[in-house]
Each structure stands twice: as C-alpha cells, then as structure tokens.
Amino acid sequence: MKRISIKDVAVKAGVSIASVSYVLNNKIDSRIGKDTIEKVKRAAEELNYRPNNIAKSLKTQRTNIIGLIVADIANPYFSQIARIIEDEANKIGYTLLIGSSDENPEKFEGLINMFCDRQADGLIIAPVENTEKYLHKLQKQKMPFVLIDRHLPKIEADNIQINNYEISYDVTQYLINNGYKNIHLVAYQTMLQHLLQRTKGFTDALEKHQLLQNKNAVLDIDKDNIDQEISSGFNHLFQKNNLNKPDAVFFTSNKLAVSGIKKLMKLGINIPKDLAVVAFDETEAYELFATPITFVRQPLTTIGTKAVEVLYAKISNHTLPIQNIILKAELHIGQSSEPKLN
Amino acid sequence: MKRISIKDVAVKAGVSIASVSYVLNNKIDSRIGKDTIEKVKRAAEELNYRPNNIAKSLKTQRTNIIGLIVADIANPYFSQIARIIEDEANKIGYTLLIGSSDENPEKFEGLINMFCDRQADGLIIAPVENTEKYLHKLQKQKMPFVLIDRHLPKIEADNIQINNYEISYDVTQYLINNGYKNIHLVAYQTMLQHLLQRTKGFTDALEKHQLLQNKNAVLDIDKDNIDQEISSGFNHLFQKNNLNKPDAVFFTSNKLAVSGIKKLMKLGINIPKDLAVVAFDETEAYELFATPITFVRQPLTTIGTKAVEVLYAKISNHTLPIQNIILKAELHIGQSSEPKLN
DNA sequence: TTGTACGCGTTATCAG
DNA sequence: CTGATAACGCGTACAA
Numbered sequence: 158m159k160r161i162s163i164k165d166v167a168v169k170a171g172v173s174i175a176s177v178s179y180v181l182n183n184k185i186d187s188r189i190g191k192d193t194i195e196k197v198k199r200a201a202e203e204l205n206y207r208p209n210n211i212a213k214s215l216k217t218q219r220t221n222i223i224g225l226i227v228a229d230i231a232n233p234y235f236s237q238i239a240r241i242i243e244d245e246a247n248k249i250g251y252t253l254l255i256g257s258s259d260e261n262p263e264k265f266e267g268l269i270n271m272f273c274d275r276q277a278d279g280l281i282i283a284p285v286e287n288t289e290k291y292l293h294k295l296q297k298q299k300m301p302f303v304l305i306d307r308h309l310p311k312i313e314a315d316n317i318q319i320n321n322y323e324i325s326y327d328v329t330q331y332l333i334n335n336g337y338k339n340i341h342l343v344a345y346q347t348m349l350q351h352l353l354q355r356t357k358g359f360t361d362a363l364e365k366h367q368l369l370q371n372k373n374a375v376l377d378i379d380k381d382n383i384d385q386e387i388s389s390g391f392n393h394l395f396q397k398n399n400l401n402k403p404d405a406v407f408f409t410s411n412k413l414a415v416s417g418i419k420k421l422m423k424l425g426i427n428i429p430k431d432l433a434v435v436a437f438d439e440t441e442a443y444e445l446f447a448t449p450i451t452f453v454r455q456p457l458t459t460i461g462t463k464a465v466e467v468l469y470a471k472i473s474n475h476t477l478p479i480q481n482i483i484l485k486a487e488l489h490i491g492q493s494s495e496p497k498l499n
Numbered sequence: 500m501k502r503i504s505i506k507d508v509a510v511k512a513g514v515s516i517a518s519v520s521y522v523l524n525n526k527i528d529s530r531i532g533k534d535t536i537e538k539v540k541r542a543a544e545e546l547n548y549r550p551n552n553i554a555k556s557l558k559t560q561r562t563n564i565i566g567l568i569v570a571d572i573a574n575p576y577f578s579q580i581a582r583i584i585e586d587e588a589n590k591i592g593y594t595l596l597i598g599s600s601d602e603n604p605e606k607f608e609g610l611i612n613m614f615c616d617r618q619a620d621g622l623i624i625a626p627v628e629n630t631e632k633y634l635h636k637l638q639k640q641k642m643p644f645v646l647i648d649r650h651l652p653k654i655e656a657d658n659i660q661i662n663n664y665e666i667s668y669d670v671t672q673y674l675i676n677n678g679y680k681n682i683h684l685v686a687y688q689t690m691l692q693h694l695l696q697r698t699k700g701f702t703d704a705l706e707k708h709q710l711l712q713n714k715n716a717v718l719d720i721d722k723d724n725i726d727q728e729i730s731s732g733f734n735h736l737f738q739k740n741n742l743n744k745p746d747a748v749f750f751t752s753n754k755l756a757v758s759g760i761k762k763l764m765k766l767g768i769n770i771p772k773d774l775a776v777v778a779f780d781e782t783e784a785y786e787l788f789a790t791p792i793t794f795v796r797q798p799l800t801t802i803g804t805k806a807v808e809v810l811y812a813k814i815s816n817h818t819l820p821i822q823n824i825i826l827k828a829e830l831h832i833g834q835s836s837e838p839k840l841n
Numbered sequence: 842t843t844g845t846a847c848g849c850g851t852t853a854t855c856a857g
Numbered sequence: 858c859t860g861a862t863a864a865c866g867c868g869t870a871c872a873a
Contacts, residue, residue: 162849173861178851190859210616211557212849215866220553229582236578240571240599252613255597257582271594274552419786444761446787504867515843520869531842554867557848 161204170200177201181208214276223468224254224272224280226265231257234411234438234457235283238305241461242281249469251278260380262287273300279468284309286348301471305464307351315471317463317482319455321351324486325358328407328435328453331488333366336497337405337433340368341394343387343417344409346377355409355437370401383416391420404497405433411440418446434493449491456484503546512542519543523550556618565810566596566614566622568607573599576753576780576797577625580647583803584623591811593620602722604629615642621810626651628690643813647806649693657813659805659824661797663693666828667700670749670777670795673830675708678839679747679775682710683736685729685759686751688719697751697779712743725758733762746774746839753780760788776835791833798826 163181167174172193179189180197200206214220223246227235243253254277256268265285272280273295280302284292292312295302304316332340342359345352356375363369376394378386395402406421408414414436421428428434428448436443436452443450467480505523509516514535521531522539542548556562565588569577585595596619598610607627614622615637622644626634634654637644646658674682684701687694698717705711718736720728736745748763750756756778763770770776770790778785778794785792809822 160849164849174850175852175862176860179860182851184852188859193860207612207616209557209618209849211553211562211618212866213851215551215553215557215849215868216851218866230572230585231575231579231582233573233575233578236575236581237573239578239597240573243572243597243599252596252617254594255581255585257585270549274549275594276551276553415783415787422787422789440784441757441782442784442787445757445764445784447764447789502867506867516868517843517845517870521842524869526870535842551867554848555869557850557867558869560848 160209161206162209163206165204166197166200166206169204170196172197181206218276219278220276221251222254222275222277223251223465224256224268224275224277226256226258226268226272226280226282226284228260228283228285229257230255232412233440234455237457238461241458242465245462245465249465251469258283258285260285262291266291269295273298279303279472281305281464281468283307284312299475301468301475303464303468303471305460307349310350313479315467315480317460317467317484318351319460319484319486321354321486322358322361324453324488325355325407325409326362327358328488329359329362332405332407332433332435332494333362333368335433335494338368339370339401339403340374340405340407341403342375342407342409343390343413344375344377345413346379352409359407378413383412384420387413387416388420391417391424395424395426403432405435405494408434408436411436411438411442414438414450414452415440415442418450428493429495430498433495433497435488439489443491446493448493451491451494452489453486454489455486459484502551503548504551505548508539508542508546508548511546512538514539523548560618561620562618563593564596564617564619565593565807566598566610566617566619568598568600568610568614568622568624568626570602570625570627571599572597574754575782576799579799580803583800584807587804587807591807593807593811600625600627602627604633608633611637615640621645621814623647623806623810625649626654641817643810643817645806645810645813647802649691652692655821657809657822659802659809659826660693661802661826661828663696663828664700664703666795666830667697667749667751668704669700670830671701671704674747674749674775674777674836675704675710677775677836680710681712681743681745682716682747682749683745684717684749684751685732685755686717686719687755688721694751701749720755725754726762729755729758730762733759733766737766737768747836748774748776750776750778753778753782753784756780756792756794757782757784760792770835771837772840775837775839777830781831785833788835790835793833793836794831795828796831797828801826 163174163177167177176193177197179185180194225239225242230236230239239255246253258265258268262285265288269291282302282304283306284304289309289311304314308316344356360369376390408417426432436450439452439454463482471477505516505519509519518531518535519539521527522536567581567584572578572581581597588595600607600610604627607630611633624644624646625648626646631651631653646656650658686698702711718732750759768774778792781794781796805824813819
C-alpha cells in the first residue's frame with residue numbers, strides 16, 4: 158500500500174526511469190519510440206501512478222503554489238475574492254494557500270515567512286500597514302507578488318486597485334446632487350492609502366461645494382473597536398440638542414456600514430427620510446435591511462482574475478515591467494440615498 | 500541570492516551536515532558538544548538559514564499540511580470555520596490548504612486528489628453527496644481525515660457534528676409552545692443526513708402535537724435555484740385565497756433564510772405579527788433586519804478546534820479509535836418568534 | 842561526530 | 858535517433 162514511484166512504473170514497463178519521466182511529461186520531441194510511450198502509459202495507468210510533487214518540487218524549484226494573504230478570510234469581502242482566486246489558480250494548475258493577517262504586522266511577517274518556507278511560486282497580498290520591510294525582503298529574494306485592495310506608497314510592485322478617490326468623490330457628489338448638505342464620513346483611523354483616498358475624495362468633493370463646514374465631517378474609527386466608537390460617535394452626532402445633525406452618512410467599508418446601520422436602527426433614525434446612507438462594499442446584510450442600501454460595488458471577479466493573471470505572468474517571466482492596474486468600482490443605487498425631500 | 504542550505508551552514512560552522520541537522524532539530528540527547536551547538540546556531544543565524552521544507556518532506560514523508568474541503572469558502576458559515584481551523588492548525592505548526600467543492604462530486608474528487616498529490620498529512624472534510632467511494636479510497640491509503648458539518652451513513656470515520664435532530668425538534672417545540680400551529684419548514688432537496696435530520700426533527704415534533712396536517716409543511720428547495728423556488732413557493736403559500744396560511748416558518752440554513760426573508764419583505768409580511776421566523780446558522784445579515792431574528796447558533800469555534808484536535812491525534816497515531824463527537828447547537832431567541840398574539 | 846544512503850523525480854550527458 | 862546512466866535538489870537518520 159505504499160506509494161507508487163516512477164521506478165515502479167519503469168520496472169513494470171521494462172524501460173528506464175528517464176524514459177518514464179519523459180513520456181509522462183510529454184517531453185517527447187521525437188526522441189522516444191511509440192512502443193515505449195505506449196508501454197509507459199499503460200504501466201502508469203495500471204499502477205495508478207501519481208507523481209510525487211514533493212520530489213518534483215525539490216528538483217524543479219517550483220511548487221505550483223500561490224499564497225494569498227488577506228486581513229481575515231472570515232470577512233466576506235476577502236472570502237469572496239479568495240474564492241475567485243482559488244478558481245483562477247486551479248485553472249492554471251496552481252493550488253492556493255490562504256493566510257489571515259488580522260492587519261497585524263507580526264502575523265503578516267509570519268505568513269510571509271511561512272509562504273517563503275513553503276516556497277510558494279508567488280504571492281497575492283493585501284498588505285498591512287508598516288510592512289514595507291517584509292515586502293522589500295520579498296523583492297530582494299525575487300519572490301513574485303502582486304498587491305490587491307491596497308498598496309503601500311514606498312513599494313514599487315504590481316498591484317490591482319480600484320479608483321478609490323474617484324468613486325468616493327463621485328459618491329459624495331451624488332449625495333450633494335441629491336440635496337444633502339451635511340454629509341458625514343465614517344472611516345477607519347489608518348494610514349492605509351486606499352482608505353485615505355476614500356476620505357480625500359470625500360473631503361475634496363465637499364470642499365468644492367463649500368460644504369466642508371467643520372473638520373468633524375469625518376469620523377475616524379479604530380478598527381479594533383468599531384461598535385463602541387460608532388455608537389458613541391453617533392450618540393454625539395444625533396443627540397437631541399444638536400441643531401446641525403447630519404443628513405447623510407457615507408461608510409467606507411462594509412463592516413463600518415453594518416455596525417453603523419445597526420446603531421442607526423437603535424437610535425430610531427429613519428433611512429432615508431431622516432438620513433441618507435451610502436456604504437462601501439457589498440454584503441448580503443444590506444439585503445435584509447428595510448431600505449435597500451446604496452453601495453459601492455467593487456469588481457471582485459476582475460480583481461481576482463487580474464491578480465492571478467498578473468502574478469502568473471510575473472512567475473513565468475520575472476523581468477516583466479510592473480503593472481499598476483486600476484479598476485473602476487460602480488455605485489449601486491438603492492433607496493437609502495434618494496433625493497432629499499423639502 | 501540563492502537559498503542557504505544546510506550545507507552552507509555546515510561549512511560556515513566548520514562542522515558536518517549531520518551535526519547541523521541535529522542541532523537545528525534539537526536532537527541533542529547529550530550527543531553534541533556545547534561548542535558545536537554554539538557554532539552551528541551562530542552560523543545559522545548569521546546566514547539567516549531557513550530549512551527547506553520540501554527536502555524535509557521528501558525524506559520524512561510529512562508535509563505539515565492539513566487540507567480543508569468545504570462547499571464554498573465564500574459562504575460565511577464555512578469561511579468562519581475555515582478561519583478557526585486556520586488558527587488552530589497554525590498553533591500546532593500546520594499550514595491549511597483550502598478547497599471549495601461547490602457540492603459537486605467531480606470537484607470533490609479533484610480536491611481529494613489534489614490533497615493526496617500534495618501529500619497533506621490529514622484532511623478536514625465537509626463531504627458532498629455521493630462521494631463515499633472517494634472517502635473509502637482515502638481510508639484505503641490511510642489518509643487520516645475527519646468529517647465536519649455532515650457525515651455519510653456508509654462511512655465509518657471520525658466526525659464532528661451538531662445535534663441536528665434534537666435542535667430542530669426543540670425549535671419546532673418552541674414554536675408550538677409559543678402558540679404557532681401552522682408551521683412550515685424550508686429545507687434543501689437533498690439526501691445529506693444532517694439536513695434530513697433537521698427535517699425529521701421538525702416533522703416528529705409536529706406529529707407529536709398532531710400538527711402535521713399536510714405533507715406540504717416542508718418546502719424542499721433545489722440548492723441551485725434558491726431564490727426562484729422560494730419565491731414561487733411563498734407566492735403559493737401566501738396567496739390571498741389561501742385560507743390556511745402558515746403562521747411560522749423555520750429555515751434550515753442561513754442561505755435559505757436570507758433568501759426567504761427577502762421574499763417575505765417583498766410580500767409585505769410582517770414578522771412576527773403575521774408570521775414567526777426562525778433560521779439556522781448565524782449571519783450578520785440577520786442583524787440589519789427590522790426584527791431581530793431567532794436563530795440556531797452552531798458552536799463554530801468548538802467545531803473547528805475539535806476537528807483539528809481529533810485530526811491531529813489521528814495523524815499522530817493512526818490506530819486511534821474512531822470518534823464521533825456531537826456538539827450542541829443553541830437557540831438564540833430574537834423577536835421574530837415571539838409568542839403568538841390572540 | 843561524521844559519512845552517507847535514501848526519499849523521488851528531472852534533465853544533461855553518454856552509449857548504442 | 859532512441860534510450861539509459863547518473864548527478865542533483867536538500868535534509869534525515871542510521872552506521873561507523
């Protein structure tokens with residue numbers, strides 16, 4: 158019941174190990190006779206031979222493994238992307254290894270090391286803050302990788318992103334066009350570029366219309382304390398004696414949106430009558446909310462397929478120039494942001 | 500810039516390859532001198548040596564890889580479990596490889612083969628219908644595995660499940676106690692045992708109270724057509740001239756529940772005034788619904804930790820007896836199933 | 842402590 | 858032109 162090795166096949170077929178290897182890898186540039194090919198194929202078939210990937214990897218220095226680092230595979234945004242990447246990777250004969258960083262640089266480093274130790278052929282990475290040095294290390298050891306979702310300004314690498322600034326600007330513009338004048342943003346307290354761009358797009362749009370009355374239009378939330386901070390932030394914003402309550406809120410992520418909408422429900426705020434709501438990213442949670450939520454939809458499928466495509470190209474040819482792909486997100490309009498009455 | 504091998508360390512330390520191997524694996528049963536140990540450790544440190552897992556695996560026949568097969572990693576139920584298993588596996592030095600079967604036997608077989616080819620040390624599997632032969636094959640080649648979420652009746656193997664029958668019986672009993680008399684079940688059209696048990700628990704509870712008026716109390720939905728079938732089923736159940744409309748619905752999965760609740764919203768049915776609702780499995784979607792949903796919560800963390808624990812034990816000792824662990828799910832009571840008025 | 846066979850394919854080189 | 862031989866990738870663990 159032990160594994161069948163190439164040697165067993167060679168013996169059974171009555172040929173050399175090398176011939177078996179050539180036949181089974183289709184490296185038969187008219188070098189091997191037809192009868193040999195037949196014998197080898199039959200023997201392999203009968204013995205139900207499966208090549209030992211480990212031995213093959215040891216020799217070829219390729220594992221056909223792609224590593225994926227996300228913040229958290231339990232987050233629907235990442236699990237959906239993971240699923241797409243899994244399928245794409247399988248299509249081209251690769252296996253996907255997934256790791257969750259929890260936005261924690263130490264865990265991130267651990268994952269990088271793990272993938273290097275396992276000798277992944279390439280990595281798809283949603284990078285964490287303050288991890289530039291680990292990415293530089295990857296570059297030094299010529300490990301191909303492509304960044305998704307985000308990028309780090311000091312890193313020159315292939316990456317797939319969306320037009321964070323523009324879509325955020327457009328969303329804000331859209332709310333303004335719909336008559337909203339006191340729009341607030343709920344964002345993460347972070348230095349991650351893609352999130353800062355969402356904030357910038359928002360404030361730039363407000364400024365253009367001279368609607369940036371106070372710098373408190375942006376609520377920065379600690380990612381480790383979402384529920385509490387949103388709760389207290391909203392308590393403050395929507396307290397009775399606040400004469401200048403927001404008339405619209407824009408959440409920059411699905412987690413923020415879910416937490417925020419829950420709080421709004423508790424506060425008994427009617428959407429969109431009392432308050433318009435727009436969210437970033439899709440989640441099935443929006444579908445059960447009484448008012449269909451307007452949200453920014455990222456092209457997840459394209460992100461996943463492009464990531465694999467670019468990575469695969471880089472694996473095949475390390476000298477390829479860096480690609481910086483920016484995909485367009487689209488605004489899916491629901492009723493939570495209908496034109497303001499009065 | 501090439502990889503540092505054990506040989507490089509040996510040369511730098513001025514000792515043999517064997518010594519390096521012993522030192523770095525802490526197999527120093529007073530066999531190696533202190534100075535040698537020091538020299539080796541310093542050399543390894545300075546060269547930043549990382550052992551080659553592939554070479555190690557080739558020799559030891561162990562990969563420290565655990566494979567996980569789920570129906571779909573994009574489904575929150577599985578992505579949450581995957582996350583827990585990932586963390587548990589990492590704790591004991593294992594890496595997790597994830598594959599999605601889409602409930603498709605061919606894909607399932609492909610994943611099994613892939614994991615075998617990659618020589619995973621063990622597998623955690625949510626098995627698909629009609630895949631008994633592949634599992635038997637695993638047993639024949641002595642690949643350790645543990646089944647989760649479901650089990651196949653003809654397979655004798657370690658498995659972790661929940662008390663599907665009892666919890667389903669209890670939920671139904673609970674609805675009856677709350678005054679509901681025309682309770683319907685929305686289930687999958689399937690032969691999967693764990694789902695059949697949910698249905699059986701439901702019908703048994705109804706029968707006990709002589710409430711199983713018609714065999715139409717169970718709506719069997721094709722998993723590939725959820726939205727359409729629920730939609731037409733509900734259209735039929737809730738049509739105006741139906742004099743015997745349901746007063747309660749129990750969904751046996753989160754996907755069914757989300758789809759069903761969306762349809763109920765469209766139909767303008769008030770929950771729980773017109774209809775009580777209970778769902779299986781947790782999802783953040785329930786939280787944005789106007790009425791907090793009563794649902795069955797599975798002990799995901801325990802499922803994940805137990806799965807890894809049992810698998811690890813089996814990997815360490817193949818002769819261990821089979822474990823059949825049944826965990827208790829609990830009913831999380833919201834307002835969607837409040838005692839019936841009148 | 843160390844030399845070395847071994848795990849199992851791949852591929853350059855050599856022989857027929 | 859066809860097929861075999863053997864070095865190699867890199868650790869592990871037994872024999873010496």
